[in-house]
Amino acid sequence: MRVTLLGPQRRPTLDGVVASLGLDGPIATITAGWQEREPDDAELSERLGSRDLNLALYRRWLDVQENDPEFAAAQRQLDGVLDQTADLYLLRLDHALQAVYAVARRGGSERLRAEALAESITAVSELDAAHLHRVNGIRGEFYARWQPHSRPVIAEHRDSVADVLGAATAVVIAGGHVGVLTDALHLFNVAPLLPGTVIAWSAGAMALTDLIVLFGDRSAQGPGHAEVYGAGLSVLSGLVLLPHARARLLIDDAPRMSVFAARFAPARCVLLESGARLDTDSAGACPPGTLILAGDGRVTALEAA
Amino acid sequence: MTAVQAARRPAVSRKLAITRLRERRPLEPAMVDRFLDRHEVPIVEGARCTFLYRGDADAVQLINRVVGLPEHIPLRRLHGTDLWYLVLELPEGSRIEYSLEVAHGDQRERINDPLNPRLAHSPVGSSSVCYARGYQVPQWSKPDPDARPGTLVDLTVPSRALRRDCQVTMYLPARYRRTGRYPLLIVHDGADYLRYAAAKTVLDNLIHSLDVAETVVAFSSPAGDRLVEYANSAAHARFLTAELLPRLESELPLVGTPAARCLMGASFGAVASLSAAYRHPGVYGSLLLQSGSFVFTDIGNDHGGGPAFEPVVRFVNRYRAAPRRVADRVFVSCGVYEPLIIRNRSMVPVFEAAGMAVRYVEARDGHSWENWRDRMREGLSWIFPGPGKFVYE
Numbered sequence: 254m255r256v257t258l259l260g261p262q263r264r265p266t267l268d269g270v271v272a273s274l275g276l277d278g279p280i281a282t283i284t285a286g287w288q289e290r291e292p293d294d295a296e297l298s299e300r301l302g303s304r305d306l307n308l309a310l311y312r313r314w315l316d317v318q319e320n321d322p323e324f325a326a327a328q329r330q331l332d333g334v335l336d337q338t339a340d341l342y343l344l345r346l347d348h349a350l351q352a353v354y355a356v357a358r359r360g361g362s363e364r365l366r367a368e369a370l371a372e373s374i375t376a377v378s379e380l381d382a383a384h385l386h387r388v389n390g391i392r393g394e395f396y397a398r399w400q401p402h403s404r405p406v407i408a409e410h411r412d413s414v415a416d417v418l419g420a421a422t423a424v425v426i427a428g429g430h431v432g433v434l435t436d437a438l439h440l441f442n443v444a445p446l447l448p449g450t451v452i453a454w455s456a457g458a459m460a461l462t463d464l465i466v467l468f469g470d471r472s473a474q475g476p477g478h479a480e481v482y483g484a485g486l487s488v489l490s491g492l493v494l495l496p497h498a499r500a501r502l503l504i505d506d507a508p509r510m511s512v513f514a515a516r517f518a519p520a521r522c523v524l525l526e527s528g529a530r531l532d533t534d535s536a537g538a539c540p541p542g543t544l545i546l547a548g549d550g551r552v553t554a555l556e557a558a
Numbered sequence: 559m560t561a562v563q564a565a566r567r568p569a570v571s572r573k574l575a576i577t578r579l580r581e582r583r584p585l586e587p588a589m590v591d592r593f594l595d596r597h598e599v600p601i602v603e604g605a606r607c608t609f610l611y612r613g614d615a616d617a618v619q620l621i622n623r624v625v626g627l628p629e630h631i632p633l634r635r636l637h638g639t640d641l642w643y644l645v646l647e648l649p650e651g652s653r654i655e656y657s658l659e660v661a662h663g664d665q666r667e668r669i670n671d672p673l674n675p676r677l678a679h680s681p682v683g684s685s686s687v688c689y690a691r692g693y694q695v696p697q698w699s700k701p702d703p704d705a706r707p708g709t710l711v712d713l714t715v716p717s718r719a720l721r722r723d724c725q726v727t728m729y730l731p732a733r734y735r736r737t738g739r740y741p742l743l744i745v746h747d748g749a750d751y752l753r754y755a756a757a758k759t760v761l762d763n764l765i766h767s768l769d770v771a772e773t774v775v776a777f778s779s780p781a782g783d784r785l786v787e788y789a790n791s792a793a794h795a796r797f798l799t800a801e802l803l804p805r806l807e808s809e810l811p812l813v814g815t816p817a818a819r820c821l822m823g824a825s826f827g828a829v830a831s832l833s834a835a836y837r838h839p840g841v842y843g844s845l846l847l848q849s850g851s852f853v854f855t856d857i858g859n860d861h862g863g864g865p866a867f868e869p870v871v872r873f874v875n876r877y878r879a880a881p882r883r884v885a886d887r888v889f890v891s892c893g894v895y896e897p898l899i900i901r902n903r904s905m906v907p908v909f910e911a912a913g914m915a916v917r918y919v920e921a922r923d924g925h926s927w928e929n930w931r932d933r934m935r936e937g938l939s940w941i942f943p944g945p946g947k948f949v950y951e
């Protein structure tokens with residue numbers, strides 16, 4: 254599969270990218286991350302030369318809420334369990350990261366401090382991994398129990414989505430709310446139906462990975478802890494994608510960013526800034542020039558191997 | 559600009575505007591006219607704020623309730639004129655409310671500053687406001703045409719506990735839908751929050767900016783005597799928990815778990831919030847307490863609050879003696895210029911010792927609705943954080 258990841262599209266580069274890939278035929282689009290603004294895709298359509306077919310996954314998701322109340326209630330219950338799971342994870346994460354920063358501030362022997370710091374970060378990584386495992390398990394149990402493919406309302410939507418994707422030469426996934434987008438992608442079983450070319454940006458890019466990390470240091474509450482949300486479609490592995498990294502993170506705080514990079518190593522933390530383009534594959538290969546958070550917390554361009 | 563050009567520029571005067579005016583000889587009334595035309599009043603120059611009054615009087619005083627300042631501070635008459643002035647040093651970011659008292663013989667009249675158009679409003683009237691250097695009215699407290707407005711719906715809730723009908727104004731967020739699931743915020747003195755703290759505008763904006771989750775808000779107002787109803791009243795707590803809450807959760811698409819329920823209030827409303835949670839532990843996951851009237855005594859009975867505070871003092875003393883975990887999270891804010899600052903600071907370790915997560919915020923402000931408005935972003939975004947961390951456009 255050919256995957257092209259882009260930076261945020263406020264200054265669109267999509268039309269040029271599509272032209273460069275030499276795509277013929279219809280292109281499926283997913284704007285579910287925009288939620289109720291999902292149908293407002295006129296500009297997107299124009300950039301795709303009006304050969305787009307919007308999968309309308311958010312509208313379909315709303316339809317499931319309306320017409321399969323039993324499933325909708327179960328999904329609300331699932332959301333409650335996931336919320337509580339995330340709450341407990343964040344409680345533990347806060348303490349674990351406070352320990353990391355407290356160790357980093359300590360004086361005394363540099364060697365001893367470095368060892369303690371590495372162990373503290375390992376503890377955070379283990380907590381992240383445990384949370385991801387737990388979330389995946391909860392979602393897996395939910396899907397095993399409720400079997401969406403055998404529920405008429407969902408099955409009908411899945412068939413319809415499969416028809417559109419079957420006719421598409423590529424799929425374009427826009428940004429927005431990464432949780433809503435990922436839920437819709439999972440519910441309508443998009444992963445096995447993806448055509449040979451996928452173009453995605455921002456939340457759309459994050460939703461392709463097997464590790465979605467939420468981050469934001471400029472919220473009303475001040476710098477927050479980057480947190481594991483869950484897995485996306487797992488089309489890409491070994492990448493933690495950071496759209497708008499410079500705007501959202503204290504990117505110049507190298508010690509803080511080095512903890513960020515170390516937590517998720519060996520996965521690469523890749524910056525997706527405005528204008529960025531990253532042509533990759535399912536192994537998450539990154540071409541030279543890709544901007545990543547290096548181990549020392551600085552933004553570094555990958556060099557040719 | 560080159561270094562030479564910079565050196566040729568006239569040195570910026572460090573003298574206050576009022577000092578420069580004082581030094582003018584002769585000082586004509588027309589100069590005072592021009593002076594007042596040129597300056598916003600109070601004149602804020604660095605940390606120093608010059609308050610002015612123009613008119614015939616025997617004495618003029620600035621009246622304020624800022625802890626640390628005298629309540630009455632005299633203005634001085636500028637020689638040979640009818641201009642009165644007072645220079646106060648105010649710390650960065652301060653916002654203070656004040657009035658002027660003008661004396662003619664034995665007659666004293668208390669007025670808002672006629673030279674200052676900025677007014678703060680409250681149920682007991684209005685007062686003038688001084689914005690010191692660094693204070694800005696938060697942008698998110700002003701109407702934003704891009705923010706989709708929520709809806710206000712009036713509701714009458716008959717209460718057996720309070721033996722009367724209670725008026726509640728419901729806020730339903732923009733994009734509200736029956737198939738959604740919303741957290742619930744219950745606000746004491748709801749009509750005042752809407753009127754004096756721009757609560758609807760604040761909610762519209764904070765939800766639009768993704769700082770705060772889409773939330774259903776019940777703006778509840780006292781049915782009877784506020785100082786009785788909000789002073790640790792069992793009837794009020796029963797109304798909230800056994801009457802209002804079940805009705806709202808049966809009629810509206812609410813999450814309906816403690817984590818998605820919050821009680822909020824200011825002053826006596828904060829006492830009522832804490833009291834209701836104390837009487838019904840495990841029901842409310844969060845409390846948002848602003849300038850709580852948490853008056854207590856460590857020894858003796860002289861709390862200085864008057865008879866209305868008697869039940870409050872008994873409650874707070876009992877709580878401090880045996881702190882109880884009544885919610886998971888408590889947001890506490892208070893102005894450093896209000897007499898309640900020490901009480902609120904004292905409650906923070908008590909809440910923490912009870913095992914609650916506490917976020918405590920102070921501001922250089924007083925016991926006022928605009929102070930409570932200005933702290934809503936920090937409080938609400940902590941209690942019910944919005945989806946900002948999920949959105950990557």
